[in-house]
Amino acid sequence: MSRQPAEKTNSASQAAPLPEGPLTLRSWLRHLGNTDRLAAIDEPVALEHTLAAVAKRLDGERAVLFRRPGGHAVPVVSGFMSRRAWIAEAMGVPEAGLLERMRSAAAQPLPVSEVAQGEAACQQVIHLDKVDLHKLLPIPTHSEHDNGPYITAGLAIARNPRTGVQNVSIHRIQVHAADRMAILLLPRHLDAFYRAAEECGEALPIAIVIGVDPLTMLASQAITPIDYDELEIAGALHGAPLEVIKCRTSDVRVPANAEIVIEGRLLPGEREMEGPFGEFPKYYSSAEPREVIQVDAVTHRHRPIYHTIVPAEMEHLLLGAIPREATLLAHLQRSHPGVQDVHLSVGGVCRYHLYVKLDKKREGEAKNVILSAFGAHYDIKQVVVVDTDVDVHDPAEVEWAVATRFQADQDLVVIAGAQGSVLDPSTTVAANLAGIDNPEPHLQGICAKMGLDATRPVKYAAHVFTRVRIPGESTIDLQALVSVDPSQWEAYLGEGA
Template structure:
């Protein structure tokens, strides 16, 4: 698998892609179809809104699909990400004119909506948004790059507003603004899905996520320098939007239906001045449902690996973690441990909150619980948790600014549940079971229901 097209062909061969024809409206309808089939089938729109550029969406609908993408068993996904975080692989630079993403160039009379089929997602959104753009930012102080997914609202033919949360790209922009300089960025759309996943890893500052993608693929990512700035981007991307984030200037952005399934309000945000758009000769425009299953998977799995790596440094007996779908792949974390000491689960809870500020609920369970099974997790809470002893509450901690239940400063209350068995009380928590037996339960299946019919007639 080398690019978006390879993945689409794979999904098609395995009967997990549907093609949609006709003039399906860019406003609402494209996302309506993607949301309907999400988790079951990916969608390919041949002429959305009458546009010549097709759209693809819903491409990572299940955790199992990620395992197939990486050619790994499902239980090896997080270890693979952990290895990649420890040993990033530097990229390989190719010539500008040889890159597929540079086959067609638009550097005059740029008009975003004429070139690209940009969709409007929700009924109250402030306008069309690019929802799957990977923003490659250049640190002017170190020359290093960062990769992130940011929401981008169309503000004009050659202008995109950008929401930057308090992470690496925002730090780059703050530093550039202090110097009264524009921040070079290039937005790419349509990639090998491994690059999308890597973009969400929690990596140290100035460790570019493209190098993590290379480590995941066990070969360097081919990159090419943008034409109008010094940012390097994946050479096999479908589309690239080059430009600069302007210092000290803001435009009105929003509302937008974000990943928690609620709208953010309007705010004044920085914007990108677009200097050039390049793309493949026949590009494919990638759409991500901002509040859908795919967004949970893309955001959740890389975060899980980073959180697990950090937690195991302090607690080697942490076996696995999972950011739940109900918690949107951000807010609710399940931690599986081999409990060894009294009070240890509460320390694990505190450690988890320190791994990422988005986390607001941590549930710690024993090694006998399948953390992919919500019923088993609920059973552990029901039978091993007492609020007066096992509940941890932290008031007014730093949380996600996109959590509608938090205050305007981004402060949230956080809760931890110790749903582990009590140490030294094995008999009390011995789980009832049917003793194992030789043979298969299907060995005694009758060929038909004749025995029932005979008994009822007797």
């Protein structure tokens, strides 16, 4: 992954501590504002394309608050999780401690704390009759060929109809009517809940929660077994049980400090066209019949703030990368204790390409690590294993290792016909080449996976694989040696002219 541009050092960001008390979206935005990392847009920027264009231009530099998006009374925020360092800051750990903190929270979740009706900020205003999402919420249309406005930062919360345990996830949701939405369900836990309800001819109650703090957003993406409530991981990240409230129209529990909650039901047996939509691989997914949410109610804070994620930009990519990296690292270390670090590269859209740092002790070990990584998550398409002297967060370092330590006839692993991401457009091409047009769901996402062992031999002669270094290069004090006074070098350049 390419490193993000170095953040500018300023006294405000160094001096301002995190706000006291529970971290909420508002307290986090206030903190970003106090450290010159929040831009406010007062002009009524258009919800169709322009808002997303502005947010994309500021992505990774500043979060942006649109005060009057499209002339709407509800402001829109985007980009408040668009740097790894910011997410670590919200956790209260150094950037190098991100994965360990995430892994620890997933391993030691805290049960939620339910507050009484009437005490939750997210239910200060309640709309139960004739809900019109287009009038209530400023929902942007992001990319050029998107088929209308989409909710992109909504936590989808539902309960397993068989066990009652909740699941939290994020899905793209197209709002194509005042009170109906189409949602993309991939083969994960929410899809399993819906299929179980649909088999019984029942609707599945669901809540779409918009506007939560960065830690709760991050927890929603944790890779866990089914029947594992991600809101409990959010509590562990906060260091205290997350406060929740029961929805007004169902038994679903939602974060009490959220900005907006859309309550509804996933309807059995109903499908409506959804898409195209610009997804995280930076391509459009096609229009297909999708599951339908019937909206029953909307609750929100007084003067709520709407959060949107610009698809395929850093907030979107990092939100998926960090929880996956934490899970992948734990998975690999169980069988391969020499694994020291992992990284999902930005070039691989923080999903498909994995770099692994390995303290290799035996030949062949890197290939086993590659196979373990493929089994850890079906999205992973390419794995590069490197030695401990290579920084997996620097793509130039990884490429250098491949260029100098990899031979394709000995170090390449290829697995054909494996399950991959259905959002990877190259899998559709592969299906077409096999003579399959418009493949059924069970045939979608079939791909080849590639592993590269870019590690040096455990033993090698002399200095053949010794990395060139200059003693003192990393510790020398350049500031004390280098003169910035033009008169110092002008005197030398002028001599002999």
